[in-house]
Amino acid sequence: xxxxxxxxxxxxxxxxxxxxxxxxxxxxxxxxxxxxxxxxxxxxxxxxxxxxxxxxxxxxxxxxxxxxxxxxxxxxxxxxxxxxxxxxxxxxxxxxxxxxxxxxxxxxxxxxxxxxxxxxxxxxxxxxxxxxxxxxxxxxxxxxxxxxxxxxxxxxxxxxxxxxxxxxxxxxxxxxxxxxxxxxxxxxxxxxxxxxxxxxxxxxxxxxxxxxxxxxxxxxxxxxxxxxxxxxxxxxxxxxxxxxxxxxxxxxxxxxxxxxxxxxxxxxxxxxxxxxxxxxxxxxxxxxxxxxxxxxxxxxxxxxxxxxxxxxxxxxxxxxxxxxxxxxxxxxxxxxxxxxxx
Amino acid sequence: xxxxxxxxxxxxxxxxxxxxxxxxxxxxxxxxxxxxxxxxxxxxxxxxxxxxxxxxxxxxxxxxxxxxxxxxxxxxxxxxxxxxxxxxxxxxxxxxxxxxxxxxxxxxxxxxxxxxxxxxxxxxxxxxxxxxxxxxxxxxxxxxxxxxxxxxxxxxxxxxxxxxxxxxxxxxxxxxxxxxxxxxxxxxxxxxxxxxxxxxxxxxxxxxxxxxxxxxxxxxxxxxxxxxxxxxxxxxxxxxxxxxxxxx
Numbered sequence: 131x132x133x134x135x136x137x138x139x140x141x142x143x144x145x146x147x148x149x150x151x152x153x154x155x156x157x158x159x160x161x162x163x164x165x166x167x168x169x170x171x172x173x174x175x176x177x178x179x180x181x182x183x184x185x186x187x188x189x190x191x192x193x194x195x196x197x198x199x200x201x202x203x204x205x206x207x208x209x210x211x212x213x214x215x216x217x218x219x220x221x222x223x224x225x226x227x228x229x230x231x232x233x234x235x236x237x238x239x240x241x242x243x244x245x246x247x248x249x250x251x252x253x254x255x256x257x258x259x260x261x262x263x264x265x266x267x268x269x270x271x272x273x274x275x276x277x278x279x280x281x282x283x284x285x286x287x288x289x290x291x292x293x294x295x296x297x298x299x300x301x302x303x304x305x306x307x308x309x310x311x312x313x314x315x316x317x318x319x320x321x322x323x324x325x326x327x328x329x330x331x332x333x334x335x336x337x338x339x340x341x342x343x344x345x346x347x348x349x350x351x352x353x354x355x356x357x358x359x360x361x362x363x364x365x366x367x368x369x370x371x372x373x374x375x376x377x378x379x380x381x382x383x384x385x386x387x388x389x390x391x392x393x394x395x396x397x398x399x400x401x402x403x404x405x406x407x408x409x410x411x412x413x414x415x416x417x418x419x420x421x422x423x424x425x426x427x428x429x430x431x432x433x434x435x436x437x438x439x440x441x442x443x444x445x446x447x448x449x450x451x452x453x454x455x456x457x458x459x460x461x462x463x464x465x466x467x468x469x470x471x472x
Numbered sequence: 473x474x475x476x477x478x479x480x481x482x483x484x485x486x487x488x489x490x491x492x493x494x495x496x497x498x499x500x501x502x503x504x505x506x507x508x509x510x511x512x513x514x515x516x517x518x519x520x521x522x523x524x525x526x527x528x529x530x531x532x533x534x535x536x537x538x539x540x541x542x543x544x545x546x547x548x549x550x551x552x553x554x555x556x557x558x559x560x561x562x563x564x565x566x567x568x569x570x571x572x573x574x575x576x577x578x579x580x581x582x583x584x585x586x587x588x589x590x591x592x593x594x595x596x597x598x599x600x601x602x603x604x605x606x607x608x609x610x611x612x613x614x615x616x617x618x619x620x621x622x623x624x625x626x627x628x629x630x631x632x633x634x635x636x637x638x639x640x641x642x643x644x645x646x647x648x649x650x651x652x653x654x655x656x657x658x659x660x661x662x663x664x665x666x667x668x669x670x671x672x673x674x675x676x677x678x679x680x681x682x683x684x685x686x687x688x689x690x691x692x693x694x695x696x697x698x699x700x701x702x703x704x705x706x707x708x709x710x711x712x713x714x715x716x717x718x719x720x
Binding site for chain 1: 487488496528530550553554556558562563564565566568569573577578580581582583606621670
């Protein structure tokens, strides 16, 4: 215990004395959250951009379309209209055909599909059509259902993974490269104490990170944290341990930073894509889903989202917590076995 | 005098994936008495570091037997680590820790460490107690490396080229520390390139070349046997290792 505490203390001191580390650990995730939050903030819907190909009857169509404030209507020569549509400047091309209208839209672009629907409606209404049925609708963008609400727990999970893997892995490979590990192996230091202290020091930083990120979500984006902070803390701790263990394992043999970097990316890449950081992993084929759910980042993201967004109590998340616990134990035990001290 | 280090038929062959195997140590027998200061001399690549790292329990020999302070690495590693002080070649300690913190950390690993202040005083590191390791000069770093070896109050001290690259004052300062450790009853095993250092510090020497011991004895014996008329240890070294160079 004395050895562990001494190692933990010195590790914390070292980290605190490393200005770059402090930047990467604390400032970077915040910049990222703020940047993405701004990019994906809830904005009033953009008007659909419609181009009317110039020709006989174009002016009439344009004025009919302009009666709908959700449409922005431009008249342009037909070749320019076609080019603009192809390049994505316009969502829809409308051409007059006698008294009728022809539309050109792209079914693969949601905004184009929307423009077509709105434009048809506007033209029909302007031509005198009446609705056979009254439908009322109210707008609802309450906190909790926005993209930013989905994103922040994912960012938290990703941040746990990045800082766990890089923080633990890099530090160890670097110590091996400077032969410090070899020197330590020549002392009676308990090896588990050492690896445990490296993990634990990282854990503390990750938890500070967590509070910063989630705090930014609450303050800047008015996120609502539905579950208990204690549950969030516990999920994150287990996640941090799992990723720390994974970092330990990936860094357990490499002597050079360069080769370690490659393998770390190899381990993290699938999780960036599969584990639902930026979009829901339910989009992947159903046969893959059970496997995707076994990845530690998926377990962290799912548990954090359930807790933060739905207020799910901790006992409903036991399966995901078990996934994380298993990853922590297996990676730590394996790392301890195959770890190279020189 | 009981033996602090005994090794018999020590061999170490490095087998690389694609390269031919390298026989770094090709059959070394040694016996170092308790309280003795024993030196391993030899040109670069002679197998000194490999030998000493096997004795330190950091490398496994390919074959041969090692006994340190009456114990074997296989069965008593934890106990042995408590008794040994080690200074390796080119270790870069944490640059962002102070001298005092570094020694405190190493002391925490031992059951009966020496007081950090005492060790710092012995190695003239007092003034640098609160300096970061990254800010130390080469000589101060090397003294700190030896200090980390001494802070565990070892019975046996392994020093791999402890004074390489030091200025004359720093070397003498380290010699005093090593001699003081021996006066206190400690055993020392060191490697060096410097003949004056070997002559000054070591009770006995082994000259190692190409992985075997080519001469063994006290400095005086070696000079008498291999030094020629009015020779020095330097002549012994050149005669022995130089001849082998010419023979190849």
